[in-house]
Amino acid sequence: MLKKKKPPFRARRALALAFAIAGPCALAVGPAQAADPGITDTEIVIGQNITLQGGKNAYGVAAHHGMKLYIDQVNAAGGVNGRRIVVKTLDDDNRSANAEANARKLVDDGVFLLFGSVEGGPSTAVMKVANERKVPFFGPMAGPPALRRPFQEWVFPVRAEHRDEFRALMTWGRSVGLKTVGFFHVEGANGKEHLENVNLIARELGMQVVLSLPFKGDTSDADLDRMVVRIRDAKPDMLLNHGSAGLYEKLVARSLRAELKTRFVAVNSGSTEIARGLGPMAKGMVFAQVVPSPWERKREITREYQEAALRANPKAEFSYGGLEGYLTAKALAMALKAAGRDLSRASFARTLRGSTFDLGGVKVQYTNAEHIGSRFVDLSMVDRNGRFIH
16 A cells, blocks of 8 residues: 655644644545554544542543543544544553553553553553553653653653652752752652652752652551651751642641641642642642643643633633643644554654644654653642632
Protein backbone atom coordinates (compact mmCIF):
# COMPACT_ATOMS: atom_id res chain seq x y z
CA MET A 1 0.00 0.00 0.00
CA LEU A 2 1.31 3.43 -0.88
CA LYS A 3 1.72 5.61 2.14
CA LYS A 4 0.79 9.21 2.09
CA LYS A 5 3.68 11.50 2.94
CA LYS A 6 3.09 12.61 6.52
CA PRO A 7 2.52 16.33 6.93
CA PRO A 8 4.63 18.30 9.36
CA PHE A 9 3.09 18.88 12.76
CA ARG A 10 1.39 22.25 13.16
CA ALA A 11 -0.15 23.50 16.36
CA ARG A 12 -3.73 24.70 15.88
CA ARG A 13 -5.00 27.79 17.64
CA ALA A 14 -8.63 26.67 17.81
CA LEU A 15 -10.72 23.55 17.70
CA ALA A 16 -12.42 24.52 14.45
CA LEU A 17 -9.10 24.96 12.67
CA ALA A 18 -7.65 21.81 14.20
CA PHE A 19 -10.44 19.44 13.19
CA ALA A 20 -12.91 20.98 10.78
CA ILE A 21 -10.20 21.40 8.16
CA ALA A 22 -9.01 17.84 8.63
CA GLY A 23 -12.41 16.19 8.11
CA PRO A 24 -13.07 16.75 4.39
CA CYS A 25 -9.43 16.21 3.43
CA ALA A 26 -9.24 12.96 5.35
CA LEU A 27 -12.28 11.52 3.61
CA ALA A 28 -10.51 11.68 0.27
CA VAL A 29 -7.81 9.29 1.43
CA GLY A 30 -10.13 6.29 1.41
CA PRO A 31 -10.48 3.38 3.82
CA ALA A 32 -7.50 2.66 6.04
CA GLN A 33 -5.86 -0.74 6.17
CA ALA A 34 -4.97 -0.68 9.86
CA ALA A 35 -1.94 -2.73 10.83
CA ASP A 36 -2.59 -2.21 14.55
CA PRO A 37 -5.62 -2.86 16.77
CA GLY A 38 -8.06 -0.13 17.69
CA ILE A 39 -8.21 1.54 14.27
CA THR A 40 -11.20 1.25 11.96
CA ASP A 41 -12.30 3.42 9.09
CA THR A 42 -14.48 5.44 11.47
CA GLU A 43 -13.01 5.03 14.97
CA ILE A 44 -9.87 5.19 17.10
CA VAL A 45 -10.33 3.14 20.26
CA ILE A 46 -8.34 4.41 23.24
CA GLY A 47 -7.79 2.51 26.49
CA GLN A 48 -7.82 4.44 29.73
CA ASN A 49 -6.91 3.18 33.19
CA ILE A 50 -7.61 5.92 35.74
CA THR A 51 -7.97 6.32 39.49
CA LEU A 52 -11.62 7.11 40.14
CA GLN A 53 -12.14 4.96 43.25
CA GLY A 54 -15.82 4.68 42.45
CA GLY A 55 -16.16 8.47 42.42
CA LYS A 56 -14.21 9.06 45.66
CA ASN A 57 -11.03 10.34 44.01
CA ALA A 58 -11.97 13.97 43.37
CA TYR A 59 -9.01 14.79 41.13
CA GLY A 60 -9.43 11.67 39.03
CA VAL A 61 -13.15 12.32 38.59
CA ALA A 62 -12.53 15.95 37.61
CA ALA A 63 -9.76 15.01 35.17
CA HIS A 64 -11.92 12.31 33.60
CA HIS A 65 -14.74 14.82 33.15
CA GLY A 66 -12.36 17.32 31.52
CA MET A 67 -11.05 14.69 29.10
CA LYS A 68 -14.57 13.66 28.14
CA LEU A 69 -15.51 17.31 27.64
CA TYR A 70 -12.80 17.78 25.03
CA ILE A 71 -13.24 14.43 23.28
CA ASP A 72 -17.00 14.99 22.98
CA GLN A 73 -16.23 18.28 21.20
CA VAL A 74 -13.80 16.60 18.84
CA ASN A 75 -16.28 13.90 17.93
CA ALA A 76 -19.08 16.44 17.42
CA ALA A 77 -16.79 18.29 14.98
CA GLY A 78 -16.15 15.16 12.90
CA GLY A 79 -13.39 13.46 14.89
CA VAL A 80 -9.70 13.30 14.08
CA ASN A 81 -8.93 12.88 10.39
CA GLY A 82 -12.47 11.56 9.95
CA ARG A 83 -12.43 9.12 12.88
CA ARG A 84 -14.28 9.37 16.19
CA ILE A 85 -12.30 8.82 19.40
CA VAL A 86 -13.81 6.05 21.52
CA VAL A 87 -12.48 5.72 25.07
CA LYS A 88 -12.73 2.51 27.11
CA THR A 89 -12.21 3.36 30.79
CA LEU A 90 -11.32 1.11 33.73
CA ASP A 91 -10.98 2.24 37.38
CA ASP A 92 -7.82 1.05 39.17
CA ASP A 93 -9.06 2.11 42.65
CA ASN A 94 -5.61 3.68 43.20
CA ARG A 95 -3.94 0.26 43.27
CA SER A 96 -0.91 -0.38 41.10
CA ALA A 97 -1.73 -4.10 40.70
CA ASN A 98 -5.19 -3.18 39.41
CA ALA A 99 -3.70 -0.61 37.06
CA GLU A 100 -1.35 -3.16 35.52
CA ALA A 101 -4.16 -5.71 35.14
CA ASN A 102 -6.43 -3.07 33.60
CA ALA A 103 -3.75 -2.01 31.13
CA ARG A 104 -3.17 -5.62 30.07
CA LYS A 105 -6.90 -6.16 29.61
CA LEU A 106 -7.28 -3.01 27.53
CA VAL A 107 -4.39 -3.98 25.26
CA ASP A 108 -5.71 -7.54 24.95
CA ASP A 109 -9.12 -6.11 24.08
CA GLY A 110 -7.55 -4.26 21.15
CA VAL A 111 -7.16 -0.60 22.06
CA PHE A 112 -4.84 1.50 19.91
CA LEU A 113 -3.00 3.14 22.81
CA LEU A 114 -3.14 3.70 26.58
CA PHE A 115 -4.10 7.10 27.92
CA GLY A 116 -4.54 9.39 30.86
CA SER A 117 -3.86 7.64 34.16
CA VAL A 118 -3.56 9.62 37.39
CA GLU A 119 -1.47 8.90 40.50
CA GLY A 120 2.18 7.85 40.37
CA GLY A 121 1.99 4.18 41.32
CA PRO A 122 -0.80 3.27 38.87
CA SER A 123 0.80 5.32 36.07
CA THR A 124 4.12 3.53 36.55
CA ALA A 125 2.29 0.19 36.42
CA VAL A 126 0.62 1.15 33.13
CA MET A 127 4.03 2.21 31.78
CA LYS A 128 5.34 -1.31 32.46
CA VAL A 129 2.64 -2.79 30.21
CA ALA A 130 3.16 -0.13 27.53
CA ASN A 131 6.86 -0.93 27.33
CA GLU A 132 6.34 -4.70 27.29
CA ARG A 133 3.65 -4.58 24.60
CA LYS A 134 5.12 -1.64 22.64
CA VAL A 135 1.91 0.34 22.94
CA PRO A 136 2.07 4.15 23.29
CA PHE A 137 1.10 5.46 26.73
CA PHE A 138 0.02 9.06 26.25
CA GLY A 139 -0.73 11.68 28.89
CA PRO A 140 -0.12 10.09 32.30
CA MET A 141 -1.25 12.79 34.73
CA ALA A 142 1.39 12.03 37.33
CA GLY A 143 4.92 13.23 38.07
CA PRO A 144 7.17 10.28 39.03
CA PRO A 145 10.74 10.45 37.70
CA ALA A 146 10.37 6.91 36.30
CA LEU A 147 7.98 8.15 33.62
CA ARG A 148 10.88 10.08 32.07
CA ARG A 149 14.17 8.68 33.41
CA PRO A 150 15.62 6.51 32.08
CA PHE A 151 14.22 7.45 28.68
CA GLN A 152 10.87 5.74 28.08
CA GLU A 153 10.38 5.15 24.37
CA TRP A 154 6.62 4.52 24.54
CA VAL A 155 5.61 7.02 27.26
CA PHE A 156 4.52 10.56 26.38
CA PRO A 157 3.70 12.71 29.45
CA VAL A 158 1.92 16.02 29.00
CA ARG A 159 2.05 17.61 32.47
CA ALA A 160 5.26 18.75 34.20
CA GLU A 161 6.94 16.29 36.54
CA HIS A 162 7.14 16.63 40.33
CA ARG A 163 10.79 17.70 40.11
CA ASP A 164 9.65 20.88 38.33
CA GLU A 165 7.08 21.45 41.08
CA PHE A 166 9.65 20.95 43.83
CA ARG A 167 11.98 23.43 42.15
CA ALA A 168 9.24 26.07 41.84
CA LEU A 169 8.21 25.70 45.49
CA MET A 170 11.77 25.73 46.82
CA THR A 171 12.74 28.69 44.64
CA TRP A 172 9.79 30.58 46.10
CA GLY A 173 10.85 29.55 49.59
CA ARG A 174 14.37 30.83 49.07
CA SER A 175 12.98 34.10 47.68
CA VAL A 176 11.13 34.77 50.96
CA GLY A 177 14.12 33.85 53.14
CA LEU A 178 13.49 30.17 53.90
CA LYS A 179 16.69 28.14 54.06
CA THR A 180 15.93 24.67 55.44
CA VAL A 181 13.58 22.07 54.01
CA GLY A 182 11.59 19.07 55.20
CA PHE A 183 10.08 16.52 52.82
CA PHE A 184 7.01 14.30 53.38
CA HIS A 185 7.15 11.43 50.90
CA VAL A 186 6.03 7.88 50.26
CA GLU A 187 8.32 5.16 51.58
CA GLY A 188 10.04 3.06 48.93
CA ALA A 189 11.97 3.47 45.69
CA ASN A 190 9.67 6.11 44.22
CA GLY A 191 9.87 8.25 47.35
CA LYS A 192 13.66 7.91 47.46
CA GLU A 193 13.91 9.18 43.89
CA HIS A 194 11.84 12.22 44.84
CA LEU A 195 14.01 12.78 47.94
CA GLU A 196 17.13 12.67 45.76
CA ASN A 197 15.62 15.35 43.52
CA VAL A 198 14.74 17.53 46.51
CA ASN A 199 18.31 17.20 47.82
CA LEU A 200 19.71 18.04 44.38
CA ILE A 201 17.53 21.15 44.06
CA ALA A 202 18.41 22.22 47.61
CA ARG A 203 22.13 22.09 46.80
CA GLU A 204 21.58 24.11 43.62
CA LEU A 205 19.61 26.75 45.55
CA GLY A 206 21.92 26.89 48.55
CA MET A 207 19.30 25.34 50.85
CA GLN A 208 19.54 22.35 53.20
CA VAL A 209 17.21 19.36 53.62
CA VAL A 210 17.04 18.77 57.37
CA LEU A 211 14.13 16.32 57.62
CA SER A 212 12.81 13.33 55.65
CA LEU A 213 9.36 12.02 56.63
CA PRO A 214 8.58 8.78 54.79
CA PHE A 215 5.05 7.42 55.14
CA LYS A 216 3.28 4.15 54.31
CA GLY A 217 -0.24 3.48 53.14
CA ASP A 218 -1.23 2.37 56.64
CA THR A 219 0.19 5.45 58.42
CA SER A 220 -1.88 5.99 61.58
CA ASP A 221 -2.86 9.10 63.50
CA ALA A 222 -0.27 8.13 66.12
CA ASP A 223 2.38 7.99 63.35
CA LEU A 224 1.38 11.48 62.26
CA ASP A 225 1.63 12.76 65.83
CA ARG A 226 5.19 11.41 65.98
CA MET A 227 5.95 13.21 62.73
CA VAL A 228 4.73 16.47 64.27
CA VAL A 229 7.28 15.98 67.06
CA ARG A 230 10.01 15.38 64.50
CA ILE A 231 9.06 18.57 62.64
CA ARG A 232 9.11 20.50 65.93
CA ASP A 233 12.58 19.16 66.74
CA ALA A 234 14.14 19.62 63.25
CA LYS A 235 12.52 23.06 62.73
CA PRO A 236 12.56 23.12 58.89
CA ASP A 237 11.70 26.55 57.51
CA MET A 238 9.44 24.90 54.93
CA LEU A 239 7.98 21.44 54.40
CA LEU A 240 6.76 20.09 51.07
CA ASN A 241 5.10 16.86 50.07
CA HIS A 242 4.84 14.17 47.49
CA GLY A 243 1.63 12.16 47.34
CA SER A 244 -1.19 11.28 49.74
CA ALA A 245 -3.07 14.54 49.93
CA GLY A 246 -5.30 13.17 52.68
CA LEU A 247 -2.41 12.23 54.97
CA TYR A 248 -0.59 15.48 54.27
CA GLU A 249 -3.71 17.47 55.13
CA LYS A 250 -3.87 15.69 58.51
CA LEU A 251 -0.17 16.32 59.14
CA VAL A 252 -0.49 20.03 58.31
CA ALA A 253 -3.57 20.39 60.53
CA ARG A 254 -1.84 18.71 63.49
CA SER A 255 1.29 20.81 63.00
CA LEU A 256 -0.63 24.08 62.86
CA ARG A 257 -2.64 23.18 65.95
CA ALA A 258 0.71 22.52 67.68
CA GLU A 259 1.68 26.09 66.63
CA LEU A 260 4.73 25.02 64.64
CA LYS A 261 6.35 27.84 62.66
CA THR A 262 7.21 25.76 59.57
CA ARG A 263 5.71 26.98 56.27
CA PHE A 264 3.76 24.14 54.65
CA VAL A 265 3.65 23.99 50.85
CA ALA A 266 2.46 21.27 48.47
CA VAL A 267 2.45 19.89 44.94
CA ASN A 268 -0.66 20.10 42.79
CA SER A 269 -2.13 16.68 43.60
CA GLY A 270 -5.16 17.17 45.81
CA SER A 271 -4.57 20.88 46.29
CA THR A 272 -8.27 21.72 46.18
CA GLU A 273 -9.13 18.95 48.62
CA ILE A 274 -6.32 19.95 51.02
CA ALA A 275 -7.39 23.60 51.01
CA ARG A 276 -11.03 22.68 51.50
CA GLY A 277 -10.23 20.23 54.30
CA LEU A 278 -8.01 22.66 56.19
CA GLY A 279 -10.50 25.49 55.95
CA PRO A 280 -9.19 28.72 57.53
CA MET A 281 -5.91 26.97 58.43
CA ALA A 282 -5.05 26.83 54.69
CA LYS A 283 -4.73 30.62 54.47
CA GLY A 284 -1.33 31.53 53.02
CA MET A 285 -0.45 27.96 52.00
CA VAL A 286 1.39 27.79 48.66
CA PHE A 287 0.74 25.08 46.05
CA ALA A 288 2.48 24.25 42.79
CA GLN A 289 0.05 23.83 39.88
CA VAL A 290 0.82 22.12 36.55
CA VAL A 291 -1.91 23.96 34.62
CA PRO A 292 -2.91 27.62 34.63
CA SER A 293 -5.60 28.88 36.97
CA PRO A 294 -8.89 27.43 35.69
CA TRP A 295 -10.71 30.56 36.93
CA GLU A 296 -8.60 33.13 35.07
CA ARG A 297 -8.79 33.89 31.35
CA LYS A 298 -5.20 34.91 30.56
CA ARG A 299 -4.46 31.93 28.30
CA GLU A 300 -6.29 30.54 25.31
CA ILE A 301 -6.51 27.02 26.76
CA THR A 302 -8.24 28.29 29.91
CA ARG A 303 -10.75 30.38 27.97
CA GLU A 304 -11.43 27.41 25.71
CA TYR A 305 -11.95 25.10 28.71
CA GLN A 306 -14.29 27.51 30.47
CA GLU A 307 -16.42 28.05 27.39
CA ALA A 308 -16.64 24.33 26.67
CA ALA A 309 -17.59 23.56 30.28
CA LEU A 310 -20.33 26.20 30.27
CA ARG A 311 -21.72 25.00 26.96
CA ALA A 312 -22.02 21.52 28.40
CA ASN A 313 -23.44 22.78 31.72
CA PRO A 314 -24.28 26.44 32.38
CA LYS A 315 -23.69 25.79 36.10
CA ALA A 316 -20.33 24.08 35.60
CA GLU A 317 -17.66 24.54 38.29
CA PHE A 318 -14.09 24.93 37.00
CA SER A 319 -11.23 22.98 38.60
CA TYR A 320 -7.55 22.22 38.21
CA GLY A 321 -8.36 18.57 37.56
CA GLY A 322 -10.94 19.44 34.93
CA LEU A 323 -8.53 21.74 33.11
CA GLU A 324 -5.69 19.20 33.25
CA GLY A 325 -7.95 16.52 31.80
CA TYR A 326 -9.18 18.88 29.07
CA LEU A 327 -5.64 19.97 28.19
CA THR A 328 -4.36 16.38 28.13
CA ALA A 329 -7.17 15.24 25.84
CA LYS A 330 -6.45 18.17 23.52
CA ALA A 331 -2.80 17.12 23.33
CA LEU A 332 -3.88 13.56 22.47
CA ALA A 333 -6.22 14.71 19.70
CA MET A 334 -3.59 17.01 18.20
CA ALA A 335 -1.00 14.22 18.30
CA LEU A 336 -3.38 11.79 16.57
CA LYS A 337 -4.15 14.35 13.91
CA ALA A 338 -0.45 15.02 13.31
CA ALA A 339 0.15 11.30 12.74
CA GLY A 340 -2.23 11.40 9.80
CA ARG A 341 -4.92 9.14 8.41
CA ASP A 342 -2.55 6.24 7.76
CA LEU A 343 -2.22 5.61 11.48
CA SER A 344 -0.20 3.00 13.36
CA ARG A 345 1.35 2.81 16.81
CA ALA A 346 4.80 3.21 15.30
CA SER A 347 3.80 6.19 13.15
CA PHE A 348 2.11 7.86 16.12
CA ALA A 349 5.25 7.52 18.26
CA ARG A 350 7.52 8.52 15.38
CA THR A 351 5.47 11.64 14.65
CA LEU A 352 5.62 12.83 18.24
CA ARG A 353 9.38 12.49 18.57
CA GLY A 354 10.76 15.84 17.48
CA SER A 355 7.43 17.67 17.85
CA THR A 356 6.75 20.84 19.76
CA PHE A 357 3.27 22.31 19.88
CA ASP A 358 1.19 24.85 21.72
CA LEU A 359 -2.03 23.79 23.46
CA GLY A 360 -3.07 27.40 23.89
CA GLY A 361 -0.49 29.00 26.16
CA VAL A 362 1.04 25.74 27.44
CA LYS A 363 3.74 24.22 25.22
CA VAL A 364 4.53 20.51 24.99
CA GLN A 365 7.74 19.06 23.55
CA TYR A 366 9.07 15.61 22.67
CA THR A 367 12.48 14.77 21.22
CA ASN A 368 14.24 11.60 20.14
CA ALA A 369 16.13 11.55 23.43
CA GLU A 370 13.63 12.96 25.93
CA HIS A 371 9.84 13.01 26.18
CA ILE A 372 9.61 16.23 28.13
CA GLY A 373 5.95 17.13 27.79
CA SER A 374 5.22 20.43 29.50
CA ARG A 375 7.40 22.23 32.00
CA PHE A 376 4.62 24.63 32.95
CA VAL A 377 4.42 25.17 36.71
CA ASP A 378 2.52 27.99 38.36
CA LEU A 379 2.30 28.84 42.05
CA SER A 380 -0.97 29.54 43.82
CA MET A 381 -1.70 30.74 47.33
CA VAL A 382 -4.87 30.20 49.34
CA ASP A 383 -6.50 33.47 50.42
CA ARG A 384 -8.64 34.05 53.50
CA ASN A 385 -11.76 33.03 51.60
CA GLY A 386 -10.27 29.66 50.63
CA ARG A 387 -9.72 30.69 47.00
CA PHE A 388 -6.53 30.13 45.00
CA ILE A 389 -4.80 33.32 43.91
CA HIS A 390 -1.86 33.38 41.50
